[in-house]
Structure formats: structure tokens, C-alpha cells
Amino acid sequence: MPPPTRTHAITLVPGDGIGPEVAQAAVRAVEATGVDITWRRAELNESIILESGKSLPQYLLDSLNATRIGLKGPVTTPIAGGFQSVNVALRKALDLYANVRPIKTLPGIKTRYQDVKIDMVIFRENTEDLYSGLEHEIVKDVVTSIKVITRVASERIARYAFRYAKANGRKRVVAIHKANIMKLADGLFLRCCRETSNDFLDIQYKELIVDNASMQLVMRPETFDVLLLPNLYGDIVSDLAAGLVGGLGIVPGANMGDTHAVFEAVHGSAPDIAGQGKANPTALILSAVMMLIHMRETEAAHKLQSAVEAVYREGKHTTGDVGGSASTEQFADAVIRTIKG
Ligand code: NAI
Numbered sequence: 001m002p003p004p005t006r007t008h009a010i011t012l013v014p015g016d017g018i019g020p021e022v023a024q025a026a027v028r029a030v031e032a033t034g035v036d037i038t039w040r041r042a043e044l045n046e047s048i049i050l051e052s053g054k055s056l057p058q059y060l061l062d063s064l065n066a067t068r069i070g071l072k073g074p075v076t077t078p079i080a081g082g083f084q085s086v087n088v089a090l091r092k093a094l095d096l097y098a099n100v101r102p103i104k105t106l107p108g109i110k111t112r113y114q115d116v117k118i119d120m121v122i123f124r125e126n127t128e129d130l131y132s133g134l135e136h137e138i139v140k141d142v143v144t145s146i147k148v149i150t151r152v153a154s155e156r157i158a159r160y161a162f163r164y165a166k167a168n169g170r171k172r173v174v175a176i177h178k179a180n181i182m183k184l185a186d187g188l189f190l191r192c193c194r195e196t197s198n199d200f201l202d203i204q205y206k207e208l209i210v211d212n213a214s215m216q217l218v219m220r221p222e223t224f225d226v227l228l229l230p231n232l233y234g235d236i237v238s239d240l241a242a243g244l245v246g247g248l249g250i251v252p253g254a255n256m257g258d259t260h261a262v263f264e265a266v267h268g269s270a271p272d273i274a275g276q277g278k279a280n281p282t283a284l285i286l287s288a289v290m291m292l293i294h295m296r297e298t299e300a301a302h303k304l305q306s307a308v309e310a311v312y313r314e315g316k317h318t319t320g321d322v323g324g325s326a327s328t329e330q331f332a333d334a335v336i337r338t339i340k341g
Helices: 019-032 046-052 058-067 086-093 151-167 185-197 210-219 231-245 282-294 298-314 328-340
Strands: 007-013 036-041 069-072 098-104 119-125 135-139 142-145 172-177 204-209 226-229 254-256 261-264
Touching (some): 007 058, 019 036, 019 282, 019 298, 019 328, 036 058, 058 069, 069 282, 098 231, 119 151, 119 231, 151 172, 151 185, 172 210, 172 231, 185 204, 204 210, 210 231, 254 282, 261 282, 282 298
Parallel strands (some): 007 069, 069 261, 172 204
Antiparallel strands (some): 098 119, 098 254, 254 261
């Protein structure tokens, strides 16, 4: 007898800019796998933020508290008005402390590294560091921005990364830091990584200063496996790493906590191409693959991942950012056709 179908409730935040376009493509692709999902749509965009005066409306938190899982498109952060970024607010409110970003070569994409197999996972601490939002103008034209590093946050991201490495057959973890200059702050982060590594002796542990790590990433990206970073370096290195495999259009991500998980691409709302049907939905579709794995819908996750790879391997329905000419919808249609066989 086939196992009973499970129904899942997921909060869907389409966002704005290219968000609604890529979210629609991702929802269609997920549904094509046959997994049973009730989507609870929660709108959030720049005008809602400006009108309500809040980056994080209560209805969004209520929905995520009910479903515990979200699939989220990008949201534009209003520049004026001193609004906190939606993502920073969300990560803090739900304590989504681990930002996980797999960076992997997709078949058929032409990049400067197309002959190199890149397969790394970035673990970025998501709740503190210079993103704590503690900035002060002490006197006119003199500003301080406070970098907060705590043992609790550093240990839990380190443990998360090592546990992931162990569970997924990864061999090496590299902690990336600037402890030669920020001796106390990055020194504490590094000490926590080093201590945690002692509990995982079957995984190689190494440390690299962030500037050297950036150069090594560009010169020898194939040597990286698991990267463990505090918030700011993690943010910057993620975009650098995305550039190695074909750009922001294809890199997925997950914000993980102990009770909630929100899956979203690395990219933003891309106002320069919004509404033109040009956006690459791969990043959000692959974020949805991570979501399906989290939901233990392994077969559906495998179907969706394989279909995306097959569409890239064939190379006929890819979007402009990776050298093709297909629209967002045409890419999604090709993925869906492949899933349905
Ligand atoms: P961005 O990631 O939106 O765009 C950077 C460049 O990459 C642009 O040229 C864009 O066209 C291209 N690009 C991004 N995603 C693409 C896709 N899926 N397909 C094809 N091309 C793609 O970064 P930007 O311009 O710095 O940020 C725009 C807005 O997005 C800002 O308001 C920012 O605050 C917000 N943002 C939101 C995020 C989120 O909600 N997760 C994350 C990052 C930025």
C-alpha cells in the first residue's frame, strides 16, 4: 500500500520586484512534484512597509509561527525612513541563526570556472555581528557601529555547520575570520569554532583570514567544502561564491533556527529587471528543494533538483543571466515538463 499523503502548510511570501515572478515559478515547480502543500500567502513589499511603518508586520510572524516553515521571495528595503531590513528583522524575531547557502556548479552553465567542480556550503551566522543595528552618531560626523559577537551565537552556528558536515559526508570545515585585527570579537568566534571542532575529530578543521580566503576562493574554489563565517563576512563571501558558479540567479539559501525555517534565494528584488519576465527562478526553486528536504519530502526534492539539472544540461530553456533567452515562465515550464516526464 502506498504511504498516506502528508499535507503541509507553508507560509509563502512572494515579496516584491522580481519576487512574485520567481515565487510563482517556484510554487508551480514544487506542485508539479505532487507534494501536497497548502500555501498561506503573506504579502510584504516596500509600500506595505512604508505605509505600516514596520518592516515586519504581525500577520507575517503569526503565519510563520503557525506553519513554522516559509518560502520567501526578496523584499525591497526602503532606503529612506531608517527601516530595518526585513530579513534582518525576520532572522532576529524567529531566531533563524544559521544561514545555509550551497554553492554548486550546475551542468551546462558557461562560467570562467566551467571546467572546475565547485561544491561548497556556506554557513553564515545570522543574528549578530555588525548587523546588530547598534549605530550611534557620537558627535556630528562621528559614527560608531557596534560589532557584537557572543559565545552562544558563535557556538551554535559552529555546531550547526559541523553537524551538517558530519550528516552530509563533508570532509573539511574552514572557519573564516579577521582575528588578527579584531582580536576580541573575531578571536571569540574563532575560539568557539576551534573548541567545537574538537567534538568532530573525523572532520578536518582549518582557519583562514577573510582576505586570504577571498583570494583562495577565486583561485582554487574546488578546494573549499564547508565554510563557517560570522554575519558580515558570510554575506560578502556568499555573493563572491555565487559569482563563481554563474551568479545570484542560481544560488539558493535557507535561514534555519531550532523551531522555524525560512527558505529564500541569496538575491534581492532586482528592480532593474522586475516585471519583465526575465528573472531566473532557479535560486528560489533550489531553495524550495532545500525546503522539501527539511519537510522530509525527499523524493519530491530529488525530482525537483534532477529536473532543474536536466534543464540546464539540455541548455535550451535557460534565462538571460546565464546566457540563455528563456523567460522566467518558460524555464519553469521546462522544469515542470521534465518532472512530469
Ligand atoms: P539584487 O540581488 O536584487 O540584484 C543584483 C544584480 O543581480 C542585479 O543586476 C539583478 O538584475 C541581478 N539578479 C538578481 N537576482 C536575479 C535573478 N533571479 N535573475 C537574474 N538576475 C538577477 O541586489 P540589489 O540590487 O543590491 O538589491 C535590490 C533590493 O533587494 C534592495 O532593496 C535590497 O535591500 C533588497 N534585497 C533583498 C533581499 C531579500 O529580501 N532576501 C536580499 C538582498 C537584497
